[in-house]
Amino acid sequence: MDKPWNNKAWFLVLPVLLLVAFSAIVPLMTVVNYSVQDTFGNNEFFWAGTDWFRDILHSGRFWDALGRNLIFSFVVLAIQIPLGIFIALNMPKHGIGVPVCLVLMALPLLIPWNVVGTIWQVFGRVDIGFLGHYLRVLGVDYNYTQDPVDAWATVIIMDVWHWTSLVVLLCYAGLVSIPDAYYQAAKIDGASRWSVFRYIQLPKMKRVLLIAVLLRFMDSFMIYTEPFVVTGGGPGNSTTFLSIDLVKMAVGQFDLGPAAAMSIIYFLIILLLSWVFYTVMTSHDTQR
Amino acid sequence: MARITLDHIRHAYGPKPSAEKDYALKEVHHQWEDGGAYALLGPSGCGKTTLLNIISGLLTPSEGRILFDGRDVTRLPTESRNIAQVFQFPVIYDTMTVYDNLAFPLRNRKVPEAEVDRRVRETLAMIDLVDWADRKARGLTADQKQKISLGRGLVRSDVNAILFDEPLTVIDPHMKWILRSQLKRLHQTFGHTMVYVTHDQTEALTFAEKVVVMYEGEIVQIGTPVELFEKPRHTFVGYFIGSPGMNLLPAELSGASATVGRQTIPLSSGPTVVPEARVELGIRPEYVRIGREGLPIQVTKVEDVGRQKIVRALFEGVPLAAIISEDQEIPADPRVVFEPHGINIYADSWRVEAGG
Numbered sequence: 095m096d097k098p099w100n101n102k103a104w105f106l107v108l109p110v111l112l113l114v115a116f117s118a119i120v121p122l123m124t125v126v127n128y129s130v131q132d133t134f135g136n137n138e139f140f141w142a143g144t145d146w147f148r149d150i151l152h153s154g155r156f157w158d159a160l161g162r163n164l165i166f167s168f169v170v171l172a173i174q175i176p177l178g179i180f181i182a183l184n185m186p187k188h189g190i191g192v193p194v195c196l197v198l199m200a201l202p203l204l205i206p207w208n209v210v211g212t213i214w215q216v217f218g219r220v221d222i223g224f225l226g227h228y229l230r231v232l233g234v235d236y237n238y239t240q241d242p243v244d245a246w247a248t249v250i251i252m253d254v255w256h257w258t259s260l261v262v263l264l265c266y267a268g269l270v271s272i273p274d275a276y277y278q279a280a281k282i283d284g285a286s287r288w289s290v291f292r293y294i295q296l297p298k299m300k301r302v303l304l305i306a307v308l309l310r311f312m313d314s315f316m317i318y319t320e321p322f323v324v325t326g327g328g329p330g331n332s333t334t335f336l337s338i339d340l341v342k343m344a345v346g347q348f349d350l351g352p353a354a355a356m357s358i359i360y361f362l363i364i365l366l367l368s369w370v371f372y373t374v375m376t377s378h379d380t381q382r
Numbered sequence: 383m384a385r386i387t388l389d390h391i392r393h394a395y396g397p398k399p400s401a402e403k404d405y406a407l408k409e410v411h412h413q414w415e416d417g418g419a420y421a422l423l424g425p426s427g428c429g430k431t432t433l434l435n436i437i438s439g440l441l442t443p444s445e446g447r448i449l450f451d452g453r454d455v456t457r458l459p460t461e462s463r464n465i466a467q468v469f470q471f472p473v474i475y476d477t478m479t480v481y482d483n484l485a486f487p488l489r490n491r492k493v494p495e496a497e498v499d500r501r502v503r504e505t506l507a508m509i510d511l512v513d514w515a516d517r518k519a520r521g522l523t524a525d526q527k528q529k530i531s532l533g534r535g536l537v538r539s540d541v542n543a544i545l546f547d548e549p550l551t552v553i554d555p556h557m558k559w560i561l562r563s564q565l566k567r568l569h570q571t572f573g574h575t576m577v578y579v580t581h582d583q584t585e586a587l588t589f590a591e592k593v594v595v596m597y598e599g600e601i602v603q604i605g606t607p608v609e610l611f612e613k614p615r616h617t618f619v620g621y622f623i624g625s626p627g628m629n630l631l632p633a634e635l636s637g638a639s640a641t642v643g644r645q646t647i648p649l650s651s652g653p654t655v656v657p658e659a660r661v662e663l664g665i666r667p668e669y670v671r672i673g674r675e676g677l678p679i680q681v682t683k684v685e686d687v688g689r690q691k692i693v694r695a696l697f698e699g700v701p702l703a704a705i706i707s708e709d710q711e712i713p714a715d716p717r718v719v720f721e722p723h724g725i726n727i728y729a730d731s732w733r734v735e736a737g738g
Contacts, residue, residue: 273471275470275473278438278440278460278467278469279469279531281459281460282438282460282461282465282466282487282535283461283487283490283534284461284487285486286490289486289490293477293478293486294475297475297476297477
């Protein structure tokens with residue numbers, strides 16, 4: 095059957111297209127522009143070709159930061175996804191508990207990111223912070239400003255605290271959409287708790303889980319504000335992630351060319367990894 | 383397979399039922415035979431699904447006991463009752479193949495794999511899905527999915543009863559008929575006790591040997607399709623079954639005749655009713671004869687429904703429907719005769735036994 099085509103619809107998309115062009119495409123192109131030129135101010139530019147890219151790809155600093163990013167994202171996903179599913183499975187489905195849980199879960203998501211950083215920065219301080227002080231009292235030699243392991247633990251726990259709710263809410267939405275008949279049929283079929291999870295709940299949550307994994311991966315890979323506020327990338331370079339390094343290079347050292355080249359590489363990595371995640375997780379759907 | 387005994391069962395969804403109206407299911411006390419095909423028929427909200435869930439164990443009744451072959455199962459959870467249930471919307475395990483879907487209830491019960499294979503292949507043959515065994519269940523049509531739901535019940539050889547909760551709601555009309563006849567054949571071949579919930583009288587009457595008609599939380603009649611047609615125990619049965627439903631005329635009794643308005647209709651016997659009872663005369667449109675003799679009526683409308691015509695008329699100011707054959711002409715001065723064996727007398731909506 096032929097559907098009527100109406101090209102006027104494109105006019106309705108046009109305003110958004112213009113907006114996106116100015117807010118995303120144009121800035122991105124400026125970055126591309128910087129990445130292939132050298133400048134010494136006064137709006138003078140010299141062609142640099144792929145030099146900046148070569149520099150970045152040969153610098154140990156970049157690979158170290160990238161490694162830290164990958165480890166961070168992996169750890170964050172490995173904790174938040176199972177924990178989020180677990181909490182969602184145990185949330186009440188009826189009654190007064192539902193809104194209470196939902197509000198509690200949404201709270202961390204509503205706090206501005208730098209405030210989250212500040213909360214944990216103060217929380218973990220060994221002199222006045224609740225966590226830092228009492229860990230000391232309990233005899234734990236905790237100090238996130240000096241010990242890289244403590245700094246990592248703080249940043250990861252902070253991220254788990256901040257973002258697990260997102261996974262919980264997405265999974266919960268997937269779970270409540272399962273009709274009761276499925277659970278009743280599973281009972282009649284004598285399915286165990288694990289089988290119910292494996293064959294009913296997990297397949298129904300798959301789509302939202304895909305979104306959760308993608309969002310959490312992209313967000314954690316781009317993490318900047320919270321570790322910047324808490325540790326400032328330290329101690330040493332131990333929590334210097336790509337984004338923190340990038341800002342140091344661009345705004346601190348004013349190396350616009352290398353910083354632009356790094357931005358583009360960073361962007362391509364996120365794009366590539368997101369595509370890989372998406373392809374792997376959806377390929378199962380098309381198999382028959 | 384089992385005989386199902388419903389022993390004084392009542393159910394209320396609220397916590398403390400006090401009055402009769404608090405019960406979603408009013409007292410049910412019946413015995414359903416082993417290997418019988420029963421249909422629970424009634425409009426939405428009449429308590430038929432409640433009763434079904436009590437049998438399957440998804441609900442525990444507020445009062446009363448339920449027995450399978452004399453064994454009290456009231457407190458047993460669903461999984462230990464050994465029943466199968468097919469729901470309104472097909473429930474399948476998407477990620478599994480058709481074969482694994484059918485094997486699932488057996489594997490959960492730790493049946494040896496050789497036995498699982500034998501049972502699953504048999505069941506696939508029963509439900510005509512042999513060629514689909516290795517396909518993922520996700521891509522199937524609604525009727526195939528519903529067959530899998532049914533198959534998961536049939537695959538267990540020792541199942542006490544198979545319960546159907548409006549299983550054909552989402553099936554295309556032409557497939558409904560095929561599935562229904564398949565069900566009926568399965569019942570005749572394997573003799574499972576089957577309980578089928580529906581609000582569609584055609585489904586109930588064609589599927590079941592015994593139809594259980596429910597109305598406002600109460601079983602108003604259990605009978606064969608013929609009994610429901612000829613001798614509805616309650617005016618609701620008369621109205622709900624048949625198309626159009628039974629004519630009900632307010633009447634007064636005097637001996638072996640009934641008076642409707644100014645007209646007197648002779649009865650085959652003289653029923654006795656309590657003095658204050660509201661008396662109605664019920665007659666199905668099939669037993670109303672229109673011709674030149676009898677009592678006068680005013681015809682208001684004639685509907686042609688294919689091989690028959692439905693005549694809408696006024697008899698003593700009361701609406702009356704009659705079914706006549708397509709080629710029959712309606713005379714200018716139409717009159718009706720009520721066939722005596724088709725007349726039922728109702729007192730306060732319940733049929734008076736001695737009458738008719």
